[in-house]
Amino acid sequence: MTAEDALTLFDDVGPPVPPEVAVDDRLLRVPRIYAEPAAAASPRGRQVITRFPDAEVLEVPSHWQIPELHGNAGNVDRWVRVKTETLVLGVKKSLAARPNERSANWIAPSTANGCAMACAYCYVPRRKGYANPITVFTNIDQITGYLRRHVARQGPKPAPDQCDPVSWVYDIGENSDCSVDAMVSENVADLIATFRGLPTAKASFATKYVNRQLLDLDPAGRTRVRFSVMPERDARVLDVRTSRIGERIGAVDDFVEAGYEVHLNLSPVVLREGWEDDWTALLEQLDDVLSPAAKAQAAAEVILLTHERALHEVNLGWHPQAEELLWRPDLQQPKRSQNGQSNVRYRSDVKRAGVAQLTALIAEHAPWLRIRYAF
Incomplete structure (x- = not known):
C-alpha cells in the first residue's frame, strides 16, 4: 500500500505528526517501508510514514522476519542501496538496560537498529543479516517510561567512575547512529527531552554524522555526544x-555551545604503515580548531580496531579495498567480545604497543584531552 493508504487505514489513531525535519536525501531516498501492523498504526509510526510520503508500506509480521533483507546474501552487491531505500518499523518487545561500565554505565533499550551509513568495520549488520537498514522502534513512550523508572531505581551515583564523575550514563545509540535516526523520527528528540529532566543521569551516543538540527533540542548538559574521529586517510576508505x-x-564547538557535553571517540584506530604520522596530524588539527570551552570539557575513548570473519567475507563482496586495512591476520588474534560475538583483534603485544604509542601522541599534541579509557 502507499503511505497515503497506510495513513487512511489507521486513521482512527489520530492525525499524523507533520514531517518537520529535513531528511538528507544523500542518505535516505525511501521507496519502501516494511512495517509491523502495530508499529504502522502508532503515532510514531505514522510520523515516519508521513515523513516519506512516496514510500510503499509493506506489512510484515515482525521486524526480524523480512526475507528480502535478513540473511539474504544476494544483498551484498546492493549493500548501500538497501540502506538508502529501505526503512523498517517495529515494536521493541523486550525493555532492559544492560550494564556496560566502559563507555556508559548502562546500555539503554534501543529505539532504533541499523544505519543508513555503511562503515566497513561496523558490527551491527551481523544482528539481522545483510545490509541492515534503519529499523525504527515506535513504542517510544514505553521506552522513555522504562528509562525514567530505571534511573529512579538507581538513586544518586555513589562514587565517580570512568563513565562520569556524577551522573549515571546511558548509551542510547548502541545499535544505530542517533544523528541519522533524528532525521527519520522524533525518537532521539524524545530521549534528549527525557534525560533533560533526569538530574542524576545523562544520555550518551557516538556519531559519525553531523546533524545540525540537533542543536535546537536544548539538552541542558544531560546528553553527551561522542564524535568519532580518525585520520582522513582511513576515513575515506572505511x-x-x-x-x-x-x-x-x-x-x-557548536554542540558545546548548544548545551551538549561533547567527547571524542578516537575510533577505530587502524594500525598500518604511517598511522602514527596521520594520528599526529589529526591531534594537531583538534588542538588548532577546538575552543578553550570545548577542550575544558572534552574526554576521549581510544578504541583499537576489532573485526570479524563473517563481516570480512561480506565486505569482500562490496568493498574489498576496506579489507586491505581491516583484515590483517599477521597482526590479529581471535577475541570473544562482551556481547558474546567471536571477533578478531590485534595481538596483545601489538595492541599494547599501539595504545601506548597513541597515548603518548595525545600527551604531546593534545594534552588537554583526558582519556576515559583505552582498549
Whole structure:
C-alpha cells in the first residue's frame, strides 16, 4: 500500500505528526517501508510514514522476519542501496538496560537498529543479516517510561567512575547512529527531552554524522555526544556515507555551545604503515580548531580496531579495498567480545604497543584531552 493508504487505514489513531525535519536525501531516498501492523498504526509510526510520503508500506509480521533483507546474501552487491531505500518499523518487545561500565554505565533499550551509513568495520549488520537498514522502534513512550523508572531505581551515583564523575550514563545509540535516526523520527528528540529532566543521569551516543538540527533540542548538559574521529586517510576508505572528519571536528564547538557535553571517540584506530604520522596530524588539527570551552570539557575513548570473519567475507563482496586495512591476520588474534560475538583483534603485544604509542601522541599534541579509557 502507499503511505497515503497506510495513513487512511489507521486513521482512527489520530492525525499524523507533520514531517518537520529535513531528511538528507544523500542518505535516505525511501521507496519502501516494511512495517509491523502495530508499529504502522502508532503515532510514531505514522510520523515516519508521513515523513516519506512516496514510500510503499509493506506489512510484515515482525521486524526480524523480512526475507528480502535478513540473511539474504544476494544483498551484498546492493549493500548501500538497501540502506538508502529501505526503512523498517517495529515494536521493541523486550525493555532492559544492560550494564556496560566502559563507555556508559548502562546500555539503554534501543529505539532504533541499523544505519543508513555503511562503515566497513561496523558490527551491527551481523544482528539481522545483510545490509541492515534503519529499523525504527515506535513504542517510544514505553521506552522513555522504562528509562525514567530505571534511573529512579538507581538513586544518586555513589562514587565517580570512568563513565562520569556524577551522573549515571546511558548509551542510547548502541545499535544505530542517533544523528541519522533524528532525521527519520522524533525518537532521539524524545530521549534528549527525557534525560533533560533526569538530574542524576545523562544520555550518551557516538556519531559519525553531523546533524545540525540537533542543536535546537536544548539538552541542558544531560546528553553527551561522542564524535568519532580518525585520520582522513582511513576515513575515506572505511567511513562510507558519513560526514567528513573536518566537518565533525568543526561541529564540536557548536554542540558545546548548544548545551551538549561533547567527547571524542578516537575510533577505530587502524594500525598500518604511517598511522602514527596521520594520528599526529589529526591531534594537531583538534588542538588548532577546538575552543578553550570545548577542550575544558572534552574526554576521549581510544578504541583499537576489532573485526570479524563473517563481516570480512561480506565486505569482500562490496568493498574489498576496506579489507586491505581491516583484515590483517599477521597482526590479529581471535577475541570473544562482551556481547558474546567471536571477533578478531590485534595481538596483545601489538595492541599494547599501539595504545601506548597513541597515548603518548595525545600527551604531546593534545594534552588537554583526558582519556576515559583505552582498549
